[in-house]
Amino acid sequence: MPLSELIASLPIHPSKATFVRRLMRILTLSGIFSQQNDDELPEEERYVLTNASRILLKDHPFCMTPFFHVILDPKLLKPWYQLSNWFKKCDTNISPFETEHGMPFWEFITIHDPKIGNGFQDAMTSDSGVVSSVLVDKFKGVFEGVESLVDVGGGNGTMAKTIAKSFPQMECIVFDLPEVVAGLQGNSENMKYVGGDMFEAIPAADALLMKCILHDWDDEECVKLLKKCKEAITNKGKKGKVIIIDIVVGNENGDKGSLELQLLFDMEMKVLVNGKERNEKEWANLFFSSGFNNYKIIPIMMSSRSLIEVYP
């Protein structure tokens, strides 16, 4: 569509048309649109979608708009202004988010502001929609021999729903805070929800899945959590595995954008939850400190994340 027609269809004041033209140029420079003029009408500006803007369309099967809505919400942006204070203080256990809002992120979104909480779950649903489809399509092998699986911090169960459907013989549990899983039901008989605190006890299983969990916590908390994971997979003398989907800083598919995304997420985790993204050595140290010394640790690049398989 020519830009003039698009502008005429927008609910904006006519005096703002020039600004829309300028905005389109910025968005084109940053890769959101691409300019494609018609040789026969060179005076008419025309733009087309790029991959970056296509995933923002409502009817895209992996629409990522909920993700951007939540990370760009003013309540999640304001804590960034606390970063300079955070740098100056010696007590680094309190996240910039907690300094801004007076409570940790998880308490804020589950108890204090359910609207942001719902937005956050929608964001994770869109992210898990993409990741789960890549997982069951390209990495089926990690589930070989797995009869029971717990998705630790599995949120509303998007990952588990795809896994339970693809592996009907496997018993899948979505384990998350009681407030998050209250009233939720699976879409198949081999799937259920269990509420609890992963730092207290995790239901026993052959395999534990943790997607976007360990990057939410500092090293000390991760070691506590991984020790609980070890208890859950070694229950009744069995030796199961842990499957982690998270960023491995430096593990990239060659494009500049991957590393930029990894480093941006590192900052986002620090600001919101006092967590961090880890490089391969930092991941290895975590497993070593949690008693996984005789386990193999295999990170594989998978879309923008890595799949880390930890098995005996």
Ligand SMILES: C[S@@+](CC[C@H](N)C(=O)[O-])C[C@H]1O[C@@H](n2cnc3c(N)ncnc32)[C@H](O)[C@@H]1O
């Ligand atoms: C970043 S989200 C990841 C959700 C899901 N794994 C995904 O990738 O779509 C982190 C999840 O951890 C859960 N969580 C936080 N603290 C927890 C705790 N102490 N016990 C169990 N789950 C917890 C949150 O409720 C949230 O659903």
